[in-house]
Amino acid sequence: MPIKPKIPRPTVKRLSLYLRHLESLAALDQPTISSKQLGAALSLTDAQVRKDLAYFGQFGHPGVGYRVDDLIGQLRKIFGTDKMWNAAIIGAGNIGRALLAYDRFGQKNFEIVAVFDNDPNVMGTVIENLKVKPMKDLAKLIREREVKLGIIAVPGEAAQDVADQLINAGVLGILNFAPVRLDVHDAVSVNSVDFSVALEQLAFQVSLGVVGSLDEDRTP
Amino acid sequence: MPIKPKIPRPTVKRLSLYLRHLESLAALDQPTISSKQLGAALSLTDAQVRKDLAYFGQFGHPGVGYRVDDLIGQLRKIFGTDKMWNAAIIGAGNIGRALLAYDRFGQKNFEIVAVFDNDPNVMGTVIENLKVKPMKDLAKLIREREVKLGIIAVPGEAAQDVADQLINAGVLGILNFAPVRLDVHDAVSVNSVDFSVALEQLAFQVSLGVVGSLDEDRTP
DNA sequence: CGTTGTGAAATGATTCACAGCT
DNA sequence: AGCTGTGAATCATTTCACAACG
Numbered sequence: 001m002p003i004k005p006k007i008p009r010p011t012v013k014r015l016s017l018y019l020r021h022l023e024s025l026a027a028l029d030q031p032t033i034s035s036k037q038l039g040a041a042l043s044l045t046d047a048q049v050r051k052d053l054a055y056f057g058q059f060g061h062p063g064v065g066y067r068v069d070d071l072i073g074q075l076r077k078i079f080g081t082d083k084m085w086n087a088a089i090i091g092a093g094n095i096g097r098a099l100l101a102y103d104r105f106g107q108k109n110f111e112i113v114a115v116f117d118n119d120p121n122v123m124g125t126v127i128e129n130l131k132v133k134p135m136k137d138l139a140k141l142i143r144e145r146e147v148k149l150g151i152i153a154v155p156g157e158a159a160q161d162v163a164d165q166l167i168n169a170g171v172l173g174i175l176n177f178a179p180v181r182l183d184v185h186d187a188v189s190v191n192s193v194d195f196s197v198a199l200e201q202l203a204f205q206v207s208l209g210v211v212g213s214l215d216e217d218r219t220p
Numbered sequence: 221m222p223i224k225p226k227i228p229r230p231t232v233k234r235l236s237l238y239l240r241h242l243e244s245l246a247a248l249d250q251p252t253i254s255s256k257q258l259g260a261a262l263s264l265t266d267a268q269v270r271k272d273l274a275y276f277g278q279f280g281h282p283g284v285g286y287r288v289d290d291l292i293g294q295l296r297k298i299f300g301t302d303k304m305w306n307a308a309i310i311g312a313g314n315i316g317r318a319l320l321a322y323d324r325f326g327q328k329n330f331e332i333v334a335v336f337d338n339d340p341n342v343m344g345t346v347i348e349n350l351k352v353k354p355m356k357d358l359a360k361l362i363r364e365r366e367v368k369l370g371i372i373a374v375p376g377e378a379a380q381d382v383a384d385q386l387i388n389a390g391v392l393g394i395l396n397f398a399p400v401r402l403d404v405h406d407a408v409s410v411n412s413v414d415f416s417v418a419l420e421q422l423a424f425q426v427s428l429g430v431v432g433s434l435d436e437d438r439t440p
Numbered sequence: 441c442g443t444t445g446t447g448a449a450a451t452g453a454t455t456c457a458c459a460g461c462t
Numbered sequence: 463a464g465c466t467g468t469g470a471a472t473c474a475t476t477t478c479a480c481a482a483c484g
Contacts, residue, residue: 008453012424016417020399034465042401046465047455054467062461062466079420080427087419094318101314104399104416110423149422173426175419179240179324181262181433189425190433193418196324197236198411199307199395200299202369203330204232205409206393207300213401213410228475254443266443267477274445282444282483 011052017042018049019075022068034065043213081109086146088171090162091153092117092125092132095177099151100128113145135165142169149173156180163190231272237262238269239295242288254285263433301329306366308391310382311373312337312345312352315397319371320348333365355385362389369393376400383410 021041025033035049053059053066059074060066076082087105089096092115099105100112117123118135125132133141141147150166152159152174159178166174167187176182176192184190241261245253255269273279273286279294280286296302307325309316312335319325320332337343338355345352353361361367370386372379372394379398386394387407396402396412404410 007428010453012421015424016414016420017401019420020414020417021401024400036465045455047457048453050466051454051468058467060466063464064462065465078427079424081420081423085423094321098314098318099415102415105419108416108420110416110419148426149419151419173422175422180244181237181241184433189422191418191422191425192433193413193415194236194240195319195322195413196328196330197240198413199325199330199369199371200236200239200301200328201232202393202395202409202411203301203305204235204299205411206368208227213404213412230475256443265477267479268475270443270445271476278445280444283442284484285443 005055007055011055014042014044014048014052015075015078018052019072019079022072022075025068026072030068032061032065032067033071035060037065076109084109084111085148086111086113087149087151087175088112088114088116088138088142088145088147089151089153090116090135090138090166091155091158092119092122092127093153096151096153097127099153099177100130110149112151113147114141116141135162138165139169142166142171147171149175151175151177152182153177225275227275231275234262234264234268234272235295235298238272239292239299242292242295245288246292250288252281252285252287253291255280257285296329304329304331305368306331306333307369307371307395308332308334308336308358308362308365308367309371309373310336310355310358310386311375311378311397312339312342312347313373313375316371316373317347319373319397320350330369332371333367334361336361355382358385359389362386362391367391369395371395371397372402373397 018038021038035046039046039049056078057074059071087110089099089112096115100115105112115127115130115132116135116138117132122132123134148171150171152162154162156178159176159180160182163174163182163184167184171188173189174182174184176190179194179196182190238258241258255266259266259269276298277294279291307330309319309332316335320335325332332350335347335350335352336355336358337352342352343354368391370391372382374382376398379396379400380402383394383402383404387404391408393409394402394404396410399414399416402410
């Protein structure tokens with residue numbers, strides 16, 4: 001009985017994209033989808049899709065494919081997003097406000113339950129039905145509201161300090177929009193999004209004359 | 221004489237992070253850095269760093285390391301960001317406005333020279349010194365201002381149509397913030413950022429009990 | 441010395457190909 | 463027929479280990 005099959009990193013990235021595609025399909029009439037169809041939608045081989053899913057169980061039906069609704073449910077369970085996750089945003093600047101207004105988080109079972117900022121100009125103001133709280137209340141509110149994920153949207157200089165506070169307050173994961181590497185000495189999981197890095201990598205691909213998506217494996 | 225050494229995809233991701241770290245170092249006094257130091261800063265091995273850089277040339281000095289200023293210059297040349305790139309943002313909603321205010325693009329030699337939106341409420345308004353233009357002017361302005369990169373910050377339903385217009389107008393690369401896969405039939409390079417996908421992957425890591433950064437190779 | 445650049449070895453990920461199920 | 467799940471083969475990436483250099 002295998003306890004930990006060890007999941008390849010690229011597989012995890014693709015699972016999110018499978019789920020996104022399936023959710024866009026669920027509204028439609030299509031009740032099942034084959035690994036070939038799902039792969040074609042993301043420019044992947046059918047074998048790749050099957051292998052990725054097989055790491056987590058046997059979800060398909062030979063001769064039929066995967067039942068869309070069922071697979072969506074399975075993927076949500078894999079991601080842990082079958083249950084609601086409370087999250088907090090730190091930094092009510094432009095990025096923080098864009099994230100607060102981002103309605104897709106709710107559809108994915110993430111709820112933003114608190115926003116923090118130390119700027120006296122925004123502290124106390126209400127954004128998207130949430131009152132911006134001062135940083136000194138962070139630990140208390142994170143614990144009270146059982147916030148599991150922290151979203152860092154502060155300038156680079158402040159990011160490490162905020163990360164430390166979040167870890168101390170007991171969050172389990174950090175989504176980091178600040179352009180710095182966070183040192184979390186293995187206390188939590190971190191995922192980072194850096195807009196400049198994203199543009200820079202696009203520029204690199206253009207300079208190389210490579211065409212297509214960066215997530216895919218096309219080097220023709 | 222090798223013409224195209226074929227660059228591993230993961231290498232490209234790391235190069236951006238090397239550059240970011242070096243730039244944060246340049247202000248400081250440190251004139252050189254060894255592959256060991258640079259690796260330690262990003263939790264990578266020294267061999268990894270050397271191999272990544274060696275794909276592009278011989279930048280180091282045995283017994284000394286890499287001269288920081290020199291390496292920054294080399295990396296910028298590799299990314300093509302030693303020259304200025306004109307970019308346009310399509311969509312003046314929350315994400316578009318956050319990107320317009322993002323001052324790091326300028327430091328990386330990217331200049332946002334146009335913003336487009338079809339909403340009558342924002343069309344014509346001025347954001348960060350740029351007047352929001354209607355979509356019908358897109359092709360003309362992209363060509364006039366020699367815009368090479370398009371940044372899509374519109375809702376998912378509109379993204380493919382915008383991508384088609386950008387390609388028609390002659391952009392070379394697209395940075396996509398809409399939560400859909402763009403079909404660009406190999407006309408341009410695409411890089412996508414999906415906030416929900418980013419959070420979902422963080423949730424997955426947390427559920428698995430994995431700790432540390434998603435960019436790194438720690439599965440302890 | 442300390443550190444780079446690089447073949448060779450080891451590890452990791454993808455594709456192939458096919459038995460077996462519906 | 464059509465399609466999944468999976469071991470085996472291939473391909474890609476990382477790490478090792480060391481000669482060569484300042």
